[in-house]
Amino acid sequence: MLAGATAVAVGTANFVNPYSTIDIINGIESFMEKNNIIDVKELIGGLRC
Amino acid sequence: MQKKLPGINIEKPDLSVEIAGIKMNNPIMIASGTFGYGTEFSEVEGFSHDEVGAIVLKGTTLNKTRGNPIPRIAEVDCGIINSIGLQNPGIDFVLKNYIPKLRQYKTKIILNIAGYSEDEYKEIAKRINDVNGVHGIEVNISCPNIKEGGMQFCLDPKMTFRVIEKIRGETKLPLIVKLSPNVTDIVQIAKAAIEGGADALSLINTVTAMAIDTKTKRPKLGANFGGLSGPAIKPIAIHKIFQTYQYISQYVKDKKIPLIGIGGIESADDIIEFILAGANAVQIGTSTMIYKTTIEQIISDIANRLSELNEKKINNLVGKVILNT
Numbered sequence: 001m002l003a004g005a006t007a008v009a010v011g012t013a014n015f016v017n018p019y020s021t022i023d024i025i026n027g028i029e030s031f032m033e034k035n036n037i038i039d040v041k042e043l044i045g046g047l048r049c
Numbered sequence: 050m051q052k053k054l055p056g057i058n059i060e061k062p063d064l065s066v067e068i069a070g071i072k073m074n075n076p077i078m079i080a081s082g083t084f085g086y087g088t089e090f091s092e093v094e095g096f097s098h099d100e101v102g103a104i105v106l107k108g109t110t111l112n113k114t115r116g117n118p119i120p121r122i123a124e125v126d127c128g129i130i131n132s133i134g135l136q137n138p139g140i141d142f143v144l145k146n147y148i149p150k151l152r153q154y155k156t157k158i159i160l161n162i163a164g165y166s167e168d169e170y171k172e173i174a175k176r177i178n179d180v181n182g183v184h185g186i187e188v189n190i191s192c193p194n195i196k197e198g199g200m201q202f203c204l205d206p207k208m209t210f211r212v213i214e215k216i217r218g219e220t221k222l223p224l225i226v227k228l229s230p231n232v233t234d235i236v237q238i239a240k241a242a243i244e245g246g247a248d249a250l251s252l253i254n255t256v257t258a259m260a261i262d263t264k265t266k267r268p269k270l271g272a273n274f275g276g277l278s279g280p281a282i283k284p285i286a287i288h289k290i291f292q293t294y295q296y297i298s299q300y301v302k303d304k305k306i307p308l309i310g311i312g313g314i315e316s317a318d319d320i321i322e323f324i325l326a327g328a329n330a331v332q333i334g335t336s337t338m339i340y341k342t343t344i345e346q347i348i349s350d351i352a353n354r355l356s357e358l359n360e361k362k363i364n365n366l367v368g369k370v371i372l373n374t
């Protein structure tokens with residue numbers, strides 16, 4: 001998302017771990033809490049070169 | 050009667066190969082940019098230059114180049130991204146200070162050249178002529194053509210043809226053209242390089258890539274993006290070698306164009322995979338920085354694999370992949 005994506009799709013990881021999408025959603029939530037981000041949209045294109 | 054013990058080689062398989070007139074003891078070469086100018090590695094314990102078939106030196110430009118801001122390497126899953134920016138002391142310095150030191154080794158020395166215009170490549174090729182100790186030239190065409198809008202030579206068949214034709218006009222040394230995977234159809238570029246006068250092709254160079262640190266929101270490389278190498282790119286490289294080999298074996302009749310496979314090689318099995326896809330030799334880059342195994346070990350593993358496959362000459366395996374129908 002920092003690079004510019006508004007959403008992502010999970011593919012191959014589903015074969016390895018059927019819960020991967022759920023894990024990823026939880027992971028994003030905790031990333032946002034840790035980094036004080038209220039709205040996930042703040043991440044879109046947030047890269048600083 | 051002499052008993053044949055299992056697992057013991059009665060006859061040592063023949064690992065020697067020839068690339069565009071460069072005779073090598075085995076098909077393993079060191080990839081450009083991962084070995085400097087060969088001088089540092091003489092201090093690495095247990096490493097002998099003469100074990101490898103050939104050494105490709107770090108990319109060299111006409112003038113001294115300072116390179117990109119640091120960090121220049123970022124670790125990612127199954128590989129690294131680098132953006133060195135072709136830091137090098139310039140061709141005259143390399144010819145004067147490094148090549149003489151490398152003459153003591155029996156291995157073959159290949160100079161990798163890079164440039165920002167056709168004339169720059171041409172001038173470098175000219176200066177290499179009559180230098181004792183350079184056995185071949187590898188042309189890195191993944192450089193922007195500053196004089197013509199900044200597009201990389203490797204992305205366009207016409208630009209590839211013209212720059213190779215110019216270099217060919219200046220040199221009789223074996224000419225290897227190094228192809229980029231960052232194209233829609235690598236065969237078009239291979240064709241242009243061969244028509245321009247290439248004696249052999251090496252592929253692949255790194256795959257364009259970027260990594261971002263989520264804490265700082267900054268790219269992990271000083272230059273923001275770079276090229277991916279290591280095991281992550283091996284299947285890409287295998288496919289490109291296969292496609293190029295298929296084209297050459299069907300359509301290039303007047304000249305034999307050997308292929309050098311590059312990308313993520315770490316073991317004898319990886320090398321045999323490249324050879325089955327169509328490579329005559331290979332180059333190892335990123336994995337020389339990891340020391341998972343030694344070149345010596347890989348060479349003895351290849352010899353063993355060949356015996357297992359009941360093959361006496363490594364050359365016999367080139368392009369012998371059996372396709373599913």
Ligand SMILES: Cc1cc2nc3c(=O)[nH]c(=O)nc-3n(C[C@H](O)[C@H](O)[C@H](O)COP(=O)(O)O)c2cc1C
Nearest residue numbers: 080081082108131189254278279312313333334335
């Ligand atoms: C740190 C580094 C520097 C490189 N420098 C050059 C270079 O100067 N010229 C060039 O043609 N390729 C250069 N390459 C590309 C390698 O020669 C090789 O094509 C690529 O890394 C893929 O092989 P590998 O996966 O075994 O590393 C460099 C690669 C790395 C990792």
